[in-house]
Amino acid sequence: MVFEELTLKHELLTIDEKKILRDEIYCDKLIDSMMKHIGSTDPVLRDELIYTNLSKFINGGIIPQSKILNMLEICLDEEHLFYKIGEEKTDSVFTRSFSSLVVALILTKEDGTLLDAKKFLEIQTAIFKYLDKERDTRGFVENKGWAHSIAHGADMLTALISHTHFNMNLLSDVLKAIETSLLKDVVYQDEEEERLIFAVEVLLEKGMEKQMLMNWIKTLSSTLNKEQEKSGQTLPFYRSKINMTIFMKSLYFRLKLMNPDKELLECLEHEIHYWFRKTYGQG
Numbered sequence: 001m002v003f004e005e006l007t008l009k010h011e012l013l014t015i016d017e018k019k020i021l022r023d024e025i026y027c028d029k030l031i032d033s034m035m036k037h038i039g040s041t042d043p044v045l046r047d048e049l050i051y052t053n054l055s056k057f058i059n060g061g062i063i064p065q066s067k068i069l070n071m072l073e074i075c076l077d078e079e080h081l082f083y084k085i086g087e088e089k090t091d092s093v094f095t096r097s098f099s100s101l102v103v104a105l106i107l108t109k110e111d112g113t114l115l116d117a118k119k120f121l122e123i124q125t126a127i128f129k130y131l132d133k134e135r136d137t138r139g140f141v142e143n144k145g146w147a148h149s150i151a152h153g154a155d156m157l158t159a160l161i162s163h164t165h166f167n168m169n170l171l172s173d174v175l176k177a178i179e180t181s182l183l184k185d186v187v188y189q190d191e192e193e194e195r196l197i198f199a200v201e202v203l204l205e206k207g208m209e210k211q212m213l214m215n216w217i218k219t220l221s222s223t224l225n226k227e228q229e230k231s232g233q234t235l236p237f238y239r240s241k242i243n244m245t246i247f248m249k250s251l252y253f254r255l256k257l258m259n260p261d262k263e264l265l266e267c268l269e270h271e272i273h274y275w276f277r278k279t280y281g282q283g
Contacts, residue, residue: 002033012049039095043145075099093136097149107159120165139190154195193247
C-alpha cells in the first residue's frame with residue numbers, strides 16, 4: 001500500500017527524518033509512494049516535495065543502499081523512464097522526466113560499490129534509448145510546472161559520464177545522443193542546449209581528445225548541410241539550425257573559460273561564422 005497524493009503531500013510537508021531512519025516500514029512506504037507519484041501533475045508535490053526530498057535522502061545517506069537499488073530498478077522500468085515514451089504534449093512526460101532526475105541523483109551519489117558492470121551496462125543502454133525516443137520536448141508547462149525532459153535527460157547523461165564505471169569507448173555514443181537531442185524538430189527555449197554542454201565538459205575532463213571534439217563539431221555542420229540539401233529550407237531544418245548554432249555559441253564561451261585551446265575555439269568560430277554567412281550572406 002502507498003499513500004494517496006494528498007496524504008503524501010501532507011507527509012512530505014511535515015516530514016520527520018528521524019521517523020524515516022528508525023521505522024523501516026514507514027520509510028519503504030514513503031519512498032514507494034514518492035516513486036508512485038513521481039509524475040504527479042501537481043508541481044509542488046512533484047518538484048518541490050518529491051524530487052527535493054529524494055535528493056536530500058539520497059545525498060544524505062538516509063535511504064539504505066538496498067532501497068536505492070530498488071528505486072533505480074523502478075526508475076528504469078516501462079512505467080517510469082519509458083512510460084508511454086513517444087507521446088507528445090501529454091502528462092506522461094512528467095513521469096519519464098522526473099524518473100530520469102532520480103537516475104541522475106543515484107549515479108552522482110553512487111561510488112561504484114552498488115552497481116556492477118552488468119547493471120551499469122543496463123543503465124547506459126536505457127539512457128541512450130531514452131534520449132533517442134523522447135518526443136515531448138516541452139520545458140515549462142503552464143499550471144503543471146517543469147517537464148524539461150531533454151534537460152533532465154542531459155543531467156542523467158552527464159551523471160553517467162561522470163560515474164567511475166563509464167568507459168570512454170562509449171564516447172561516440174554519447175556524442176550521438178547529444179546530436180540526436182539537438183535534432184528533435186523543436187526550438188529549445190529553456191536552456192536545454194546549456195544542459196547538454198555539461199556532458200561535453202565532463203568528456204573533456206575525462207580525457208576526450210581535442211581532435212575528436214573538433215571532428216564532431218564539423219559533423220554537426222555536415223549533418224545540417226545534408227538536411228538542407230535533401231529537404232530545402234524546411235521548418236525542421238530551420239529548427240535544427242537554430243539549436244545547433246546556439247549550442248555551438250554556448251559551447252564556444254564555456255570552452256573559452258574552461259579549456260581555452262586556440263585550435264578548438266577557432267574550429268567553433270569557423271562553423272558559427274559559416275552558418276551566419278550562409279543564412280544572411282554577410283561577412
